Amino acid sequence: MERSQRVFPGGVNSPVRSFQSVGGTPIVFSSGKGKYLYDVDGNEFIDFCASWGPLIVGYSHPAILSAMEEQLHKAVTFGAPSDLEVRLAEKVIDWVPGLEMLRFVSSGTEATMSAVRAARAATGKNKFIKFEGCYHGHADQFLVKAGSGLATLGNPSSAGVPEGTISDTLTAIYNSEESVNELFEKFGNEIAAVIIEPVAANMGLVLPKPGFLQFLRKITEKFSAVLIFDEVMTGFRLARGGCAELFSVQPDMWTFGKIIGGGVPAAAYGGKKEIMQQVAPLGAAYQAGTLSGNPLAMVAGYATLCEIEKQSAFNLLEKLGQKLDSIVETELKPFFEKEKICYVREGSFFCFFFGTNKLPNNFSEVAATNMTLFNKVYHAWIKQGIYLGPSGYEVGFLSTCIEESDLKKMVNVVKDVLMTEE
Ligand code: PMP
Secondary structure (H helix, E strand, O other): OHHHHHHOHHHOOOHHHOOOOOOOOOOOEEEEEEOEEEEOOOOEEEEOOHHHOOOOOOEOOHHHHHHHHHHHOOOOOOOOOOHHHHHHHHHHHHHOOOOOEEEEEOOHHHHHHHHHHHHHHHHOOOEEEEEOOOOOOOOHHHOOOOOOHHHHOOOOOOOOOOHHHHOOEEEEOOOOHHHHHHHHHHHHHHEEEEEEOOOEOOOOOEOOOOOHHHHHHHHHHHOOOEEEEEOOOOOOOOOOOHHHHHHOOOOOEEEEOHHHHOOOOOEEEEEOHHHHOOEOOOOOEOOOOOOOOOHHHHHHHHHHHHHHHHHOHHHHHHHHHHHHHHHHHHHHHHHHHOOOEEEEEEOOEEEEEEOOOOOOOOHHHHHOOOHHHHHHHHHHHHHOOEEOOOOOOOOEEOOOOOOHHHHHHHHHHHHHHHHHHO
């Protein structure tokens, strides 16, 4: 870490990796296998981070390794079309009903940035609505009241972002129809898009209230605005067809990342044909990338999706999640009653909030929970060889490698800390 700190700001290549909010020194890793992570000192950790999502079938899965190994000897990049990118795109289009056309990029940030550009091009309007506590990558226009690392650092907006680049960013409150109505009343005909994490996983885990996504679908239709589901987190993790399938609401556009590249940098944005046809070279909205559709990422992503099918991963993870629910219920019930903790899970995402027994519905309710207690639990997890993302604003991830005994171990650490707090 000392060497890291000399060469990288804060010793990290992404602020969420720093231990700034939980305190202490980040762990420096050297390898991973299945559900285990190993640091450079040889310590073993059970992994509930999955590299922030991509590794849904665990580290170093043999099918993904062999697909990449084979590709490694053929070509690692072409900068030209390949059959590999078509194969993955066809699979994604097959999985996600309503998605007609997409484009591969290299990060979630590029995907959301490009999706909003296409939406603006398609509607001829400039403003867009995002929600407080949602994170859509680090493009200037999104760094207003954002979640994840920005929330962790207690500064949900960023320096170095000129007023001009965010003057068309409107911010609403997650789960508040009223806040969205207000913005549409005021700026209705100028709003190109509404972008949302349909399940918010960058302010802890916050689920959409029943009907909220349906409401967004209706109001965007009424004002001819594009509804964008940012499924960088949720895509290929919660359901085959994503949140559209889960909540029976179809957006106009999607963004994907993480699992789509199987842990190698890849992401995508896509949607209805008439919107995607705005993108160059068909249309006038320019967007490009030297390594877009990178062959290694395309085979890793394809192999991951095939493995999800082979393992019936969504069913398997839901069953594992239900086991976690019942362990939490058995072990932590007294602490719910004492208003020390609450717990939420959706598929393979889980989250504990401390100092309350009422689940937060939006960012300010999350921010009011006891992060100091989270930090205490976090260090107890690390001490017991359990790794999660180092912030109370992040979620836990289950991979298909996790077993019941791992869940018990993780929950028992929470219980032990809460008992010492009494
Ligand atoms: N959107 C969401 C919902 C995300 O969670 C993230 C990253 N965690 C991004 C966009 C940005 O993706 P990337 O870090 O690949 O740029």
